[in-house]
Amino acid sequence: MSIRRLSVLDLIPVRDGQSTGQALAASVALAKRAESAGFHRYWVAEHHNMPAVASTNPPVLIAMLAGATEQLRVGSGGIMLPNHAPLVVAEQFALLEAAFPGRIDLGIGRAPGSDPVTNWALRHGGPQTGDADRFGEHVDNLVAMMEPAGVGLNLQGRAYALRATPQAIGRPTPWLLGSSDYSARLAAEKGLPYVFAHHFSGDSTAEVLDLYRSAFRPSDVSPAPQTFLTVNVVVAPTQEEADRLAKPYVLAMVALRTGGELRPQLSVEEAAEVRLPESHAALAAQMSERWVVGTPETASAQLEQLADHFGVDEVMVHPVAGALASDPVDHNPGRERTLDLLASSVFAAA
Template sequence: MSLALSVLDLVPVRSGQSSAQAIAASMSLAQRADRLGFARYWFAEHHNMPAVASTNPPVLVAAAAALTERIRVGSGGVMLPNHAPLVVAEQFAAIEAMAPGRVDLGIGRAPGSDPVISQLLRLSGTTSDVDRFPDHIADIRSLLSPEGANLRLTSGREYAITATPAATGTPEVWLLGSSDYSARLAAAEGLPYVFANHFSGQGLERALELYRSEFAPGALEAPKTFLTANVVVAPTAAEAERRALPQMRTMARLRLGLPLRGLETVDEAEADAAARTNSAMDELVAAQRQAWFIGDPADVASRLRAFAERHGVEEIMLSPVAAAFADEPLDAAPGREQTLELLADAIG
């Protein structure tokens, strides 16, 4: 089967690396994905995490759009409870004007951080609360359209609002989620939908079944979805396993409520694992290992094809979670670049 590949980037920050170096590495990776023929490149939204620099998807999407030529760029996603709908619409209308016809606006309902950070993000007075999520999705779609939207003032007068004064196109709006809620909302509105399989891993089959069975034509005539997956590919399976270890340990720390820090290098992760015994972390790492796609190019390509066929999709968005060795350059991501290159060649 023909299988399209895309990228989800959290802009990982390794120990000893600055945000500037991490972002430079991600921009280089976006350009590499563009040249390799990947379908789209999305940036996530996370806050106050030492190992993640993707705090502001619109800024990163705009930067990637300016550096690429054909690949679709977008958010995976903008966490709407943190933002006023008009601001989101204006940001992505501007990016659409910069890169016409290749912008995706993926929107999520979760805050993307802890309650303290969520409260700080809302100090500006945004009313984009979770309970009004469906209304704000509708608002954003209306504001992004060339016709704009009309607000009825208390005086009864209609007030016209547009996200940009002379739109010639609109970003494609996607709903993202890891529960039934977004699957059902996307189905009801006829919108494209993605389940956060790379993060959750539980409930994928149910979410896809709900989305497809309840889909009503709206923005789309038929359901549109793809799969996400954590992927590490290297010339040998042994190298891939080593490069996967730091990110698996970071995810285990997050789930165990342990203090977070910059992403370990492979050298640091192996040394710490050898020096300490933490059965809870080891169990979580082993569980993640079963769900991630780690190995040599032929093995991972084969398993991704089977994964896509099993769930009836023609695209997989991979989160390239290969970590770096200590002696690799700080302003590049050789392991992540290698994952994209080897997999693109193996998929063909």
């Protein structure tokens, strides 16, 4: 199965010596590059209180990125519903759809997206709005609230009309995101498009996608199963350069998985000087073996093989190339070049 669409996942990385504003500028530049290279959609994640990640508020970022582009679909990968009231999310995305009609995706996740203390602060010390027992209910409410006609609420014997925005003519496309079979079952039951987090939880991707497809029930949102693949990717003219550019993110992931110090992302030169202990080196190798790191030819071939294996015609790449110490702070040439080289190779082959 050939790849018809390439898309982008962005965590808005912050590197050593870079301000939040400069990291945002680099992602705006990357989104523009993605659009000019022919990428289909551009999603931003929700993570909180992390020194190397600036994607804390997807609706704000989506407005910024959609305003800087013209045709690119922009969305969340995803909104972590346990952190938010469904009505607030419905209002945010209904407004985004009104401002950028036909271009907004709402990816919905169940994970908290941060540490327990930050999660407590997000909820004002109260309970989650999307616990495991009620997550499906909250997804239903969120999707219904975004309907142009709104929903009706019956309270104390009276009917109330509730609309996310007054005069909507469309709705954003909802997607359910997950890293377990729970999310696949729920997406299939509710007839929603679904994405499994292969880029960080890829051991059971095939089984989960098969479950989703086999159990899918058609709906007004999606008459047939819709899914794609997510992959961490670095592309450079040579394999050696691609490996060097990948190492800063490899080290960041090792620190995250082993309880190490979380800090702004190292430069490529700083990362090259780091020598991991044997146990951490084994973990790094295990994590990165699912990544696609290589030349345009080898990377596009690997992505084609993955797309064929998992039966998808769209691949969402998370460009994880690090930055050189001499790179401008408002751009990340390694990430931009990854998109350019990959698009040229994949689309030329098609």
